[in-house]
Amino acid sequence: MNNATPLLHVKNLHVRYTTDEGTVHAVNGVDLVMKKGETLGLVGETGAGKTTTALSILRLIPDPPGEITSGEILFDGHDLVPYSAMKMRKVRGNHISMIFQDPMTALNPVLTIGDQISEVIRLHDRLSRSEAYGKATRMLELVGIPADRMGEYPHQFSGGMKQRVVIAIALVCNPLLLIADEPTTALDVTIQAQVLELMQNLRTELGTSMMLITHDLGVVAKICDTVAIMYAGEIVEYGTLQEVYNNTRHPYTKGLFGSIPKIDVRERRLKPIPGLMPDPTHLPQGCSFHPRCPFCTDQCRHKKPENVLLYGDHFAKCYYAEDGLQ
Amino acid sequence: MKELVTVKYLKKYFSTPKGMLHAVDDVSFGIERGKTLGVVGESGCGKSTLGRVLLNLLEPTSGEVWFEGENVAAAKGKRLWELHQDMQMIFQDPYSSLNPRMSISETIAEPLQIYSVYESVRELDERVDELMDIVGLARRLYNVYPHELDGGRRQRVGIARALALNPKFIVCDEPVSALDVSIQAQIINLMQDLQEQNHLTYLFITHDLSVVRHIADDVLVMYLGQIVEQCAVEDLFLNQYHPYTKALLSAIALPRVGEQKKRIALKGEIASPINPAPGCRFAPRCMYSVEQCTVKQPQLREVAPGHFVACDFAEEIS
Ligand SMILES: Nc1ncnc2c1ncn2[C@@H]1O[C@H](COP(=O)(O)OP(=O)(O)OP(=O)(O)O)[C@@H](O)[C@H]1O
Ligand SMILES: Nc1ncnc2c1ncn2[C@@H]1O[C@H](COP(=O)(O)OP(=O)(O)OP(=O)(O)O)[C@@H](O)[C@H]1O
Ligand SMILES: [Mg+2]
Ligand SMILES: [Mg+2]
Numbered sequence: 001m002n003n004a005t006p007l008l009h010v011k012n013l014h015v016r017y018t019t020d021e022g023t024v025h026a027v028n029g030v031d032l033v034m035k036k037g038e039t040l041g042l043v044g045e046t047g048a049g050k051t052t053t054a055l056s057i058l059r060l061i062p063d064p065p066g067e068i069t070s071g072e073i074l075f076d077g078h079d080l081v082p083y084s085a086m087k088m089r090k091v092r093g094n095h096i097s098m099i100f101q102d103p104m105t106a107l108n109p110v111l112t113i114g115d116q117i118s119e120v121i122r123l124h125d126r127l128s129r130s131e132a133y134g135k136a137t138r139m140l141e142l143v144g145i146p147a148d149r150m151g152e153y154p155h156q157f158s159g160g161m162k163q164r165v166v167i168a169i170a171l172v173c174n175p176l177l178l179i180a181d182e183p184t185t186a187l188d189v190t191i192q193a194q195v196l197e198l199m200q201n202l203r204t205e206l207g208t209s210m211m212l213i214t215h216d217l218g219v220v221a222k223i224c225d226t227v228a229i230m231y232a233g234e235i236v237e238y239g240t241l242q243e244v245y246n247n248t249r250h251p252y253t254k255g256l257f258g259s260i261p262k263i264d265v266r267e268r269r270l271k272p273i274p275g276l277m278p279d280p281t282h283l284p285q286g287c288s289f290h291p292r293c294p295f296c297t298d299q300c301r302h303k304k305p306e307n308v309l310l311y312g313d314h315f316a317k318c319y320y321a322e323d324g325l326q
Numbered sequence: 327m328k329e330l331v332t333v334k335y336l337k338k339y340f341s342t343p344k345g346m347l348h349a350v351d352d353v354s355f356g357i358e359r360g361k362t363l364g365v366v367g368e369s370g371c372g373k374s375t376l377g378r379v380l381l382n383l384l385e386p387t388s389g390e391v392w393f394e395g396e397n398v399a400a401a402k403g404k405r406l407w408e409l410h411q412d413m414q415m416i417f418q419d420p421y422s423s424l425n426p427r428m429s430i431s432e433t434i435a436e437p438l439q440i441y442s443v444y445e446s447v448r449e450l451d452e453r454v455d456e457l458m459d460i461v462g463l464a465r466r467l468y469n470v471y472p473h474e475l476d477g478g479r480r481q482r483v484g485i486a487r488a489l490a491l492n493p494k495f496i497v498c499d500e501p502v503s504a505l506d507v508s509i510q511a512q513i514i515n516l517m518q519d520l521q522e523q524n525h526l527t528y529l530f531i532t533h534d535l536s537v538v539r540h541i542a543d544d545v546l547v548m549y550l551g552q553i554v555e556q557c558a559v560e561d562l563f564l565n566q567y568h569p570y571t572k573a574l575l576s577a578i579a580l581p582r583v584g585e586q587k588k589r590i591a592l593k594g595e596i597a598s599p600i601n602p603a604p605g606c607r608f609a610p611r612c613m614y615s616v617e618q619c620t621v622k623q624p625q626l627r628e629v630a631p632g633h634f635v636a637c638d639f640a641e642e643i644s
Pocket of ligand 1: 017018019024025026044045046047048049050051052053062065066101280473474475476478479504506
C-alpha cells in the first residue's frame with residue numbers, strides 16, 4: 001500500500017433512483033478524499049444522500065431502482081465501480097466494513113446474538129467455535145452488554161442494544177475503512193462516549209479510517225478530523241473540523257449550527273432553517289440551497305456555484321464563501 | 327395541579343432463558359395535563375418498555391396507570407381500543423414501525439379509518455393532506471412506500487400517524503433522533519405548537535439532553551428499570567444528586583471544537599436486569615459505593631424541594 005495515495009477518493013459520483021414518481025437525484029457529483037487513519041464526519045440533511053453515498057462505496061445500492069450513473073470510487077487507488085460482485089464481496093469482507101443505519105438489516109432475527117457475533121469472528125479469524133464464542137462475549141461486554149445476554153434474540157434487545165451488537169460485529173473484522181451510518185443515534189451519551197472511544201482505539205491501534213455519518217454535531221466535534229457537509233446530494237462544505245466549525249462559510253452549515261438547542265440556556269423556540277428540503281426529483285435550478293438561503297442573489301438562482309477554495313483544504317460551494325457571511 | 331396520567335408501582339418483567347428480566351421495576355410518577363415529562367437513561371434501561379406499558383400496548387406485570395379517572399393497565403378489548411384514541415405513541419424505530427406494504431397516505435389514513443372518524447372519502451383525504459402538511463411531507467410522497475424514504479421522512483410519517491386522531495397524550499419514543507438538527511428543530515417547534523394549541527401532554531423519551539432541556543418541564547432519569555432521579559428539568563441541569571446522572575451529564579458531546587467536558591467514565595461491570603442482585607443497581611459501577619449499597623435498595627426520597635433521588639448518600643456526594 002502506497003502512503004501517498006489517499007485511502008478513499010470518490011470522484012464526481014452520481015447516483016439516482018428511478019421510481020414511479022420520478023427520478024430521485026440522490027447523489028449529484030460528490031467528491032471526497034479520505035487519508036489513511038483519518039476520521040471523516042459526513043453530516044447533512046435527512047435525505048441528502050449520505051447513506052446512498054456510503055452504499056455506493058460498498059457497491060450495495062439496490063439496483064433497480066438505484067444506479068451509479070457516473071463517477072469513480074478509488075479505494076487505495078483502485079476504482080471499485082467496475083468490480084464484479086465477487087471481487088466486491090472480498091473487499092467488503094476484508095477491507096471495508098459498514099455499520100448500517102438500521103441495525104435490523106444486519107441482524108438475523110432467528111439467530112441468537114452470541115451466535116451472530118461468533119459466526120462473523122469464525123469467518124474472519126478462523127477460530128474454533130468455543131474460542132470464537134469467548135471472543136464474542138468479550139466484544140459484547142466491550143460495548144456494554146452483560147455476558148448473560150448472549151443467548152437472546154434480536155427482538156429481545158432494545159434499539160440501542162441492537163445497535164451496539166452491530167458495532168461489535170463491524171469491529172471484529174478490523175477493516176481498513178469503517179463506514180458507520182448513524183452508529184450512535186440510538187445510544188445514550190454515556191454508552192455513546194464509550195463506543196466512540198472504542199472506535200478511536202481501533203484507529204490508534206490498527207490505523208482504521210472511519211467515515212462517520214451522523215447529524216450529531218457534538219459527536220463530530222469529539223472524534224472527527226475532517227467534516228463534509230452534504231445538501232441535496234452534494235458536498236457543500238468540506239474542511240478540517242477546526243475550519244468548518246470555527247470558520248463556517250456555507251449558509252447551510254451556518255443554519256445547521258443555528259438550529260441546535262443549546263445545553264446551557266433554554267430558548268423559547270428553536271430556529272430551524274426556513275423552508276423545506278428540496279424535492280430530489282425536482283431539484284432547484286442554480287444553487288440547490290438558494291430557495292432557503294437568506295443571502296440568495298440573482299446569480300444563485302441561475303447558475304450552480306463551484307467549489308470555492310478557502311484556507312488549506314477547506315472549501316464551500318457558495319458564491320459568497322470568500323467574503324464570509326454575516 | 328391536575329395530573330392527566332398517574333403511574334403507580336408499575337412493573338414489567340419479561341421471561342428469558344436466564345430468568346426474569348426486570349425491564350420496568352416499580353416505577354411511580356405523574357404528568358400534569360399540558361406538560362412534558364422527559365425520560366432519559368442508559369440504552370436498555372426500560373424507557374421504550376415503560377412507554378408501551380403506559381399505553382397497555384404491552385401488558386404490565388403489575389401496577390396501575392390512571393388516565394382521566396380510569397386504570398389503563400386494567401382496560402381490555404374494546405375499552406382499551408377506545409382509550410387509544412386519546413393515547414398515542416410515536417415509535418423509536420422509523421424502520422420497523424411502518425408497515426412496508428402500505429403507502430404513506432394509507433399509513434396515515436389507517437387510524438382514521440379504524441376509528442371511522444370521517445364519513446366521506448373526501449374528508450379523509452383532506453385530513454391526510456393536512457397531516458402531511460403539518461409534518462412537512464411533500465404531496466409527491468402520497469403513494470410512496472416506506473422503503474423509498476430516508477429515515478427523517480419515515481419518522482414524519484410516524485408523527486403524522488400519531489397526530490391523526492387528535493390524541494390528548496402522546497408517548498414520544500425518540501421522535502427526533504433520526505432527524506437532522508434543522509428538521510429536529512422544526513419538529514420540536516411543531517410539537518410544542520401542537521401542545522400549546524391542543525393542550526397535549528407528552529412523555530418524551532430521548533437521549534439528547536439538550537432536547538430534553540428544551541422541551542421537557544420535568545424529567546425522570548432511569549437506570550436498569552428504576553427511577554434514580556426525578557425533578558424539574560432546570561433543576562437537573564443545575565444540580566445532579568445521583569452519581570449516574572452526574573456521569574450522564576458529563577458525557578454530553580458539545581458541538582464545539584476543543585470544548586469537551588471532563589467525562590466521568592463509568593467503570594466496573596454493568597449489572598444485568600435479569601434477576602438483579604439486591605441493593606442499588608448502579609452500585610457495581612459507582613465510584614462512591616460502599617457496602618451498604620450492595621445490600622439495601624435505596625428508595626426515592628426528596629433531597630430538595632421537588633427533587634427526588636434514589637441514593638442514600640446523595641447529599642454527601644453532591
Ligand atoms: N430504494 C430507494 N428508492 C427510491 N428512493 C430512494 C431509495 N433509497 C433512498 N432514496 C431516496 O434517495 C434520497 C437520499 O436518501 P439517503 O437514504 O441516501 O439519505 P440520507 O442522507 O442517508 O438521509 P437520512 O439522514 O434520513 O438517513 C432520498 O430522497 C431518499 O428518499
Ligand atoms: N420482548 C422482549 N423480550 C425480552 N426482553 C425484552 C423485550 N423487550 C425489551 N426487553 C428488554 O427489556 C430491557 C429494556 O428494553 P427497552 O427497549 O425498554 O430499553 P430502552 O431504555 O428503550 O433502550 P434504548 O434506549 O436502547 O431504546 C432491555 O434489557 C431489553 O433487552
Ligand atoms: Mg441515511
Ligand atoms: Mg428504546
